[in-house]
Amino acid sequence: MASGAGGGTAATExxxxxxQKSTNQLKALLAGGGGGGGRSSGAVEVILADISDSLSQAxxxxxxxxxxxxxxxxxxxxxxxxxxxxxxxSYGQCVVANSGGRSVSKRKAQxxxxxxxxxxxxILELGDRDDSYLWRKYGQKDILGAxxxxxxxxxxxxxxxxxxxxxxxxxxxxxxxxxxYIGLHTCGGDRxxxxxxxxxxxxxxxxxxxxxxxxxxxxxxxxxxEHVPAASDDMMMACTPSWLFIPSPACSQSELLSEGxxxxxxVVRQEPYDPVELVEExxxxxxxxxxxxxxxxSVVPDFM
DNA sequence: ATCGGTTGACCGATCCA
DNA sequence: TGGATCGGTCAACCGAT
Numbered sequence: 001m002a003s004g005a006g007g008g009t010a011a012t013e014x015x016x017x018x019x020q021k022s023t024n025q026l027k028a029l030l031a032g033g034g035g036g037g038g039r040s041s042g043a044v045e046v047i048l049a050d051i052s053d054s055l056s057q058a059x060x061x062x063x064x065x066x067x068x069x070x071x072x073x074x075x076x077x078x079x080x081x082x083x084x085x086x087x088x089x090s091y092g093q094c095v096v097a098n099s100g101g102r103s104v105s106k107r108k109a110q111x112x113x114x115x116x117x118x119x120x121x122x123i124l125e126l127g128d129r130d131d132s133y134l135w136r137k138y139g140q141k142d143i144l145g146a147x148x149x150x151x152x153x154x155x156x157x158x159x160x161x162x163x164x165x166x167x168x169x170x171x172x173x174x175x176x177x178x179x180x181y182i183g184l185h186t187c188g189g190d191r192x193x194x195x196x197x198x199x200x201x202x203x204x205x206x207x208x209x210x211x212x213x214x215x216x217x218x219x220x221x222x223x224x225x226e227h228v229p230a231a232s233d234d235m236m237m238a239c240t241p242s243w244l245f246i247p248s249p250a251c252s253q254s255e256l257l258s259e260g261x262x263x264x265x266x267v268v269r270q271e272p273y274d275p276v277e278l279v280e281e282x283x284x285x286x287x288x289x290x291x292x293x294x295x296x297x298s299v300v301p302d303f304m
Numbered sequence: 305a306t307c308g309g310t311t312g313a314c315c316g317a318t319c320c321a
Numbered sequence: 322t323g324g325a326t327c328g329g330t331c332a333a334c335c336g337a338t
Contacts, residue, residue, distance in 0.1 A: 137309055139330060152329070156308090166329090 133157055133185065135165060147171045161186045 136156035142149045148169035155161035163185040170176040 136307090138332095140310070141328065141330090144327065150328085151309095164329095 133163070143168070148174070155185055158186070 133155050134157045135153035137151055137153050139152040140149050141152070146168065148171070150166055150168040153165045153167065155163040155165075162183040164182045166180040166182070168178045168180075170178050
């Protein structure tokens with residue numbers, strides 16, 4: 001929480017200006033006829049990534065600020081999460097109310113601190129994407145009000161690792177999976193990028209025949225690492241060209257989060273990132289085209 | 305034989321009358 | 322306050338490799 005609302009506003013403005021700048025670059029590039037062939041195409045991709053990055057961050061910042069305003073939950077009022085327990089330390093100090101879709105009962109939300117001490121939670125709503133850890137499924141449960149059952153996984157990379165995750169198909173968009181991470185990885189890394197080689201050429205760490213392990217693309221990892229620290233200075237928002245963090249609507253923090261907890265984060269896939277080889281096993285064939293369309297639509301957020 | 309997913313049962317937290 | 326409800330977990334079972 002390095003900056004308050006004012007800092008967030010300034011940062012948002014910077015991000016939008018950055019997007020504008022990149023847009024102009026793109027215009028110039030396209031006006032030039034794209035004669036550069038592959039080189040030009042690469043440049044376009046880079047610029048698009050920049051634009052999307054900036055816009056996503058700006059949007060996230062705006063969304064969070066709006067949420068905070070609505071909730072009258074001063075971010076500074078919440079106790080800071082333990083640094084070692086935070087993937088995104090300052091995130092979600094403001095939490096919006098349940099925003100429709102599947103109803104999230106108070107009971108459900110309050111249970112989150114039950115399992116172990118590290119009740120902090122990150123919700124990744126990333127469709128068919130997976131992280132780099134090895135998970136073993138240990139249960140599945142029909143959830144009241146949810147169309148799809150929730151699956152429960154625990155980290156199987158090392159015996160005794162306390163990390164777990166819950167995977168549930170989105171009611172709103174069945175092609176998307178909502179992944180909730182609970183607890184810390186005691187198997188050597190606190191976040192998915194840690195145990196993963198940053199070079200995709202290194203290949204998967206695990207047996208390719210096992211569906212549970214996939215790599216987080218190195219580019220995405222780098223982006224995460226770049227943006228996560230920045231996010232705490234920036235209204236606690238972060239995103240990458242492919243991911244947008246928004247506060248989870250699942251709970252009201254003041255009511256549901258005990259001291260030391262880190263509120264939920266929701267990551268919504270916003271635009272193209274296509275590590276096809278990494279996600280193929282979860283990819284539903286019928287979703288491929290749909291995804292692609294949606295991605296293009298979301299390159300420029302609506303608020304622009 | 306081993307590994308991992310499925311599924312029914314159970315436990316405990318929370319809700320509500 | 323106690324029964325009802327529900328989410329989370331356990332563990333036996335089964336299929337795939």
